[in-house]
Amino acid sequence: MKKPNDFNTTHEPTWCPGCGNFGLWGAFKQALAELDIPRHKIFGSYGIGCSSNGANFTKINVFHGLHGRPLPVAEGVKMANHDLTVIALGGDGDGFGEGGNHFMHACRANHDIAYFVHDNQIYGLTTGQTSPTSAKGIKSKSNPLGAIDRPVNPIALALSLGATFVARGFTGDIPHLAKLMKAAIKHKGFGFVDILQPCFTFNKHNTHQYFRERVYKLAGNDTSDFDKAQKLAREWDREDKIPLGIFFQNESEPVFHEQLPQLTKETLIKKKLPVNLKPDFQSYI
Amino acid sequence: MKINNFNWKIGGPAGFGVMSSGLMFAKACSRAGLFIHDYSEYPSLIRGGHNTYQVYVSEKQVHSQRKIVDLLVALNEQSIIEHLDELVKGSGVICDSAKVLFDKKSLKKKGIMLFDVPFNKIAKEVGGDEIMRNTVTLGATMALTKHDFKYLEKIINDQFSDKDKSIASQNIKAARAGFDFIKENYNIDSFDFFLQAQNNKPQMVVTANDTIALGALNAGCKFYAAYPMTPASSILHTLAARGPKHGMVVRHAEDEISVINMAQGASTAGVRSMVATSGGGFALMMEGFSLAGITETALVVVEVMRSGPATGLPTWTDQGDLKFVLGAGHGEFDRVIFAPGDQEEAFYLTELAFNITEIIQSPVIVLSDKYISESHLSIPFFDTKKIGIDRGKILTETEAKKLGDKYKRYQLTKDGISPRALPGQEGVRIFLNSDEHDEMGYSEESIQNRLDQVAKRAKKIKAAGKLLPPAKLYGDKTAKITLVGWGSVKGPILDAMQNQDLKKKVNYVHFPMVAPLPANTKNILAKSKKIVLIETNSQAQFADVLRAGTGIEVDHKILRFDGRPFYQSELVKEINKI
Structure with a gap:
C-alpha cells in the first residue's frame, strides 16, 4: 500500500502559503495512495495555471500542456491506452473559460477519465483577474468596477451536459475531498469534481471563512435522481448554501472507448502497425 | 481520328x-x-x-x-x-x-x-x-x-x-x-x-486526400482526429470508413484546438497520430502546434490549402499558406514540411512523415492543396514496403525499467534527441512539459538550462538527414530555362514540358519539401541560366524562401491566384513569352 508522500517529487510546491492547492494536492495524493494503482499506470493531464503547476510536484506520468486543454490531451491518452488511469486537472479559468468547449463535449462523450477543477473563482497565476466562476460584482484587475457577468455554475453546467458523475469538494475538508476524488477516479465514465479552493492572495471574497460558513456535506441524497441533483446544484445561487459531495452518478451509460469495436480486444497502443492495404487499393479501381 | x-x-x-x-x-x-x-x-x-x-x-x-x-x-x-x-x-x-x-x-x-x-x-x-x-x-x-x-x-x-x-x-x-x-x-x-x-496494370483512381489517408494507414497510424473543413474533409471520411478495420481510432472532435491536443495525447501514449485541416483550421491549431515543438511530441499535420485569407474561396485551390506553415506556432522550433507534387508523392511522403516525426520528435507537416487533394489520377498500386517503419528512439519496456528513476525525457544527447519512454512502462515517470523544462521535464527557467534546451531542440532536425527527399530535376540538364515549383504545380509543368507548342528548352526543378530546403537545392540550381518560379499565390512566396535559404534569386515569376490551377496550355504561352 502506498502512502500519499510516495507521490511527492524532488520538487517542493511553489504555491503561496495557505493556498487551497495544498489541501487539494494532499487529497489527490491520498486518493491515489488509497486506490493503490501502480504509479506508472496513472496519467495526469494538466492545464496551465497555479493549479497545474502541480504537474511538477506530483509523481505520476504527466503532460503539462496548454491553458484550457487538459481534457483533449487526457481523452487522446485514454483512447490510445485505456489501461491507464487518466485524470485531467486545471483551474476554473482553464476549464470554464479557455477550455469551455472541451468541457461541454467531454461531459457528453463520457470518456472514462476524471476531471478535477481547482475552482478558486479567480485567475491566480496571472495575478488576479475575474474568472468565469467569480461572483457578480467582484472587483478585480480586469473588472475594476466589478464583474458584470453572472458566474458559471459548474455543477449545473455538468449536469445539463450529461456528465455521469458530478461532485463538489472543498479543500478545507481533505478526507472528504479525497473520498470524492477516489469515487470520481473509480467511476466508470467522466468523473467531474468541482473543487472549492480559496486563493488567499487574490480572492478576498471567496475566502476559507466564506466557504466554512456556507458548506455542508450531502448525506443520504439519491445520487441517481437527476432532478434532485439539478435542484441541489442551484442551492448556492438561491439559498447561499453550498452542498458538498456527489450530486449525481450514473454508471449505466457506456463509456466512450467501450463503444469503439476496434478497442474491445486490446488497447490501441497494442495494435500491430503494418496493415494489409491490398483490399483498399483494389476498391479504388 | x-x-x-x-x-x-x-x-x-x-x-x-x-x-x-x-x-x-x-x-x-x-x-x-x-x-x-x-x-x-x-x-x-x-x-x-x-x-x-x-x-x-x-x-x-x-x-x-x-x-x-x-x-x-x-x-x-x-x-x-x-x-x-x-x-x-x-x-x-x-x-x-x-x-x-x-x-x-x-x-x-x-x-x-x-x-x-x-x-x-x-x-x-x-x-x-x-x-x-x-x-x-x-x-x-x-x-x-x-x-x-x-x-x-x-x-x-x-x-x-x-x-x-x-x-x-x-x-x-x-x-x-x-x-x-x-x-x-x-x-x-x-x-x-x-x-x-x-x-x-490495374490502376487506382485516387485523389491526394485518398493517398494521404492510405499513406497514414500504411505507416501504422492508429489515431486520427479532425474537424471537418474543405478541402481536407475527405481524409476524415476515408479514414472513418477504412480506419477501424485496420485498428485505427478516428475522432471527429469538437474543434481544431481539441484535435491537435488530443492527437498529442494519443501520440504521448505511444500511438502514431495524425490530424488534417485547411488553413483556417490550422490557424486554430497554432498554440497546440507550438506545444508539440516544446514537448517534443511526434505528430503528423496535414494542411490542405485553399484560397484565403479567412474563409476566402473555400472550394478553390491556392498555395498561399506557404509562409504561414513555415512560421506556424509561436516560439522557435524546427519542423519538416513536405509538399507532395501529386497523388503518388502524397502517399510516400505521408508515410515518410510518420518516420521523420518520430525520429526527430518534432511535428511534420504534409502541405497539400485543393487541386491535388480533390483531383483523381490513375496510378498503379503503391509499394507498401518501400518506406518501412522507423519509430526512432522509443524505449522498450525492459530498457525503460532499467533506467527507472534515472530516466530523463529531455536528456541532452549528441544528436539532441532524447530516449522516449511511454506511459505505462514500469519504473519510469513520463513528464512532458510545455514550460521550458530541465532534462527530467521539471519547469526550469535558469539561463544555462534554457540555452541547453534551445540548442538541443535545434540539433534534432539533422537526424532526419538523408531520409529527407531531395529536389528533383526533370528534363534536360543543359536547358537554358529552369522552371521551379513546389507541391501541386508539378503536374501542369510536366505536361507543359511535353507540349508541342512549347518553343523554349526548359527543365524543371521540383521541391517535394519546403522546410528544410532540400540539401541539394543550391547544387541543382547552380547551372540554371534563368530561373522561372511557377506558383499558385500572388506574392511568389517561394521566391523569398529560396532567397532566404540559398541566396538564389528567381528571374521570372508565373503566378496564378484566382483559385484555379495552372493549365499546361497557359503555362506554355507564358513560358514562350520569356
Missing part, C-alpha cells in the same frame, strides 16, 4: 450528380487500361450553383487537366454558356434541348457538334426518375466515344452495390437508353474521338 486522347466535361447544378458521374466515367476509362486525370470545380453550397467535373483520358500517364473540351455534357443551359470558350471545331455538346433555350445555330457555326439527347425525359421514362439524367448522358458519352458499354455497366453496378439492386439495374437501363439513343439518332463516326481499351 483521335484515339485515346479525349477531354470530357460535365456541368450542372449541385445535386445533379455531376461529381458521381465524373468519377464513374473516369473509372470506366481507367478500367479499360487508359490513363486519366480529373479535375472538378464547385462553389461552397449544397444545392444549385454550377459544378463541373472534367476527365482527361490518354493512352499514356497524364498529370493535369486540359483546357479544350472535346465533349461537353451540359446538364443545364448555364453549362454551355460558361464553357463555350473551351469548345472548338470538332468538339461535341450533349444537351437536352427541351431545357436549353440557347441559340444552337451559333454552336454549329463554330463547327461544334450538337448531340441533342432528351435525357430528362429518358431518365424519367426508363429509370423512373429525372435524377438519372446524368447516367443517361454517361451512356451517350460511351456511344459517342465508341467506348465499350460494359465498362460503364460494371462501374454502375459497383457504385450502387451497397444499395437496393433495383437502383443499379435502373441506372444501367438509363445508361443503356442514352447509349442507344445516340446510336439510333446520330452517326457516331462523325464525332472523331475513340476510346479503345488497352493492356495495362
Whole structure:
C-alpha cells in the first residue's frame, strides 16, 4: 500500500502559503495512495495555471500542456491506452473559460477519465483577474468596477451536459475531498469534481471563512435522481448554501472507448502497425 | 481520328450528380487500361450553383487537366454558356434541348457538334426518375466515344452495390437508353474521338486526400482526429470508413484546438497520430502546434490549402499558406514540411512523415492543396514496403525499467534527441512539459538550462538527414530555362514540358519539401541560366524562401491566384513569352 508522500517529487510546491492547492494536492495524493494503482499506470493531464503547476510536484506520468486543454490531451491518452488511469486537472479559468468547449463535449462523450477543477473563482497565476466562476460584482484587475457577468455554475453546467458523475469538494475538508476524488477516479465514465479552493492572495471574497460558513456535506441524497441533483446544484445561487459531495452518478451509460469495436480486444497502443492495404487499393479501381 | 486522347466535361447544378458521374466515367476509362486525370470545380453550397467535373483520358500517364473540351455534357443551359470558350471545331455538346433555350445555330457555326439527347425525359421514362439524367448522358458519352458499354455497366453496378439492386439495374437501363439513343439518332463516326481499351496494370483512381489517408494507414497510424473543413474533409471520411478495420481510432472532435491536443495525447501514449485541416483550421491549431515543438511530441499535420485569407474561396485551390506553415506556432522550433507534387508523392511522403516525426520528435507537416487533394489520377498500386517503419528512439519496456528513476525525457544527447519512454512502462515517470523544462521535464527557467534546451531542440532536425527527399530535376540538364515549383504545380509543368507548342528548352526543378530546403537545392540550381518560379499565390512566396535559404534569386515569376490551377496550355504561352 502506498502512502500519499510516495507521490511527492524532488520538487517542493511553489504555491503561496495557505493556498487551497495544498489541501487539494494532499487529497489527490491520498486518493491515489488509497486506490493503490501502480504509479506508472496513472496519467495526469494538466492545464496551465497555479493549479497545474502541480504537474511538477506530483509523481505520476504527466503532460503539462496548454491553458484550457487538459481534457483533449487526457481523452487522446485514454483512447490510445485505456489501461491507464487518466485524470485531467486545471483551474476554473482553464476549464470554464479557455477550455469551455472541451468541457461541454467531454461531459457528453463520457470518456472514462476524471476531471478535477481547482475552482478558486479567480485567475491566480496571472495575478488576479475575474474568472468565469467569480461572483457578480467582484472587483478585480480586469473588472475594476466589478464583474458584470453572472458566474458559471459548474455543477449545473455538468449536469445539463450529461456528465455521469458530478461532485463538489472543498479543500478545507481533505478526507472528504479525497473520498470524492477516489469515487470520481473509480467511476466508470467522466468523473467531474468541482473543487472549492480559496486563493488567499487574490480572492478576498471567496475566502476559507466564506466557504466554512456556507458548506455542508450531502448525506443520504439519491445520487441517481437527476432532478434532485439539478435542484441541489442551484442551492448556492438561491439559498447561499453550498452542498458538498456527489450530486449525481450514473454508471449505466457506456463509456466512450467501450463503444469503439476496434478497442474491445486490446488497447490501441497494442495494435500491430503494418496493415494489409491490398483490399483498399483494389476498391479504388 | 483521335484515339485515346479525349477531354470530357460535365456541368450542372449541385445535386445533379455531376461529381458521381465524373468519377464513374473516369473509372470506366481507367478500367479499360487508359490513363486519366480529373479535375472538378464547385462553389461552397449544397444545392444549385454550377459544378463541373472534367476527365482527361490518354493512352499514356497524364498529370493535369486540359483546357479544350472535346465533349461537353451540359446538364443545364448555364453549362454551355460558361464553357463555350473551351469548345472548338470538332468538339461535341450533349444537351437536352427541351431545357436549353440557347441559340444552337451559333454552336454549329463554330463547327461544334450538337448531340441533342432528351435525357430528362429518358431518365424519367426508363429509370423512373429525372435524377438519372446524368447516367443517361454517361451512356451517350460511351456511344459517342465508341467506348465499350460494359465498362460503364460494371462501374454502375459497383457504385450502387451497397444499395437496393433495383437502383443499379435502373441506372444501367438509363445508361443503356442514352447509349442507344445516340446510336439510333446520330452517326457516331462523325464525332472523331475513340476510346479503345488497352493492356495495362490495374490502376487506382485516387485523389491526394485518398493517398494521404492510405499513406497514414500504411505507416501504422492508429489515431486520427479532425474537424471537418474543405478541402481536407475527405481524409476524415476515408479514414472513418477504412480506419477501424485496420485498428485505427478516428475522432471527429469538437474543434481544431481539441484535435491537435488530443492527437498529442494519443501520440504521448505511444500511438502514431495524425490530424488534417485547411488553413483556417490550422490557424486554430497554432498554440497546440507550438506545444508539440516544446514537448517534443511526434505528430503528423496535414494542411490542405485553399484560397484565403479567412474563409476566402473555400472550394478553390491556392498555395498561399506557404509562409504561414513555415512560421506556424509561436516560439522557435524546427519542423519538416513536405509538399507532395501529386497523388503518388502524397502517399510516400505521408508515410515518410510518420518516420521523420518520430525520429526527430518534432511535428511534420504534409502541405497539400485543393487541386491535388480533390483531383483523381490513375496510378498503379503503391509499394507498401518501400518506406518501412522507423519509430526512432522509443524505449522498450525492459530498457525503460532499467533506467527507472534515472530516466530523463529531455536528456541532452549528441544528436539532441532524447530516449522516449511511454506511459505505462514500469519504473519510469513520463513528464512532458510545455514550460521550458530541465532534462527530467521539471519547469526550469535558469539561463544555462534554457540555452541547453534551445540548442538541443535545434540539433534534432539533422537526424532526419538523408531520409529527407531531395529536389528533383526533370528534363534536360543543359536547358537554358529552369522552371521551379513546389507541391501541386508539378503536374501542369510536366505536361507543359511535353507540349508541342512549347518553343523554349526548359527543365524543371521540383521541391517535394519546403522546410528544410532540400540539401541539394543550391547544387541543382547552380547551372540554371534563368530561373522561372511557377506558383499558385500572388506574392511568389517561394521566391523569398529560396532567397532566404540559398541566396538564389528567381528571374521570372508565373503566378496564378484566382483559385484555379495552372493549365499546361497557359503555362506554355507564358513560358514562350520569356
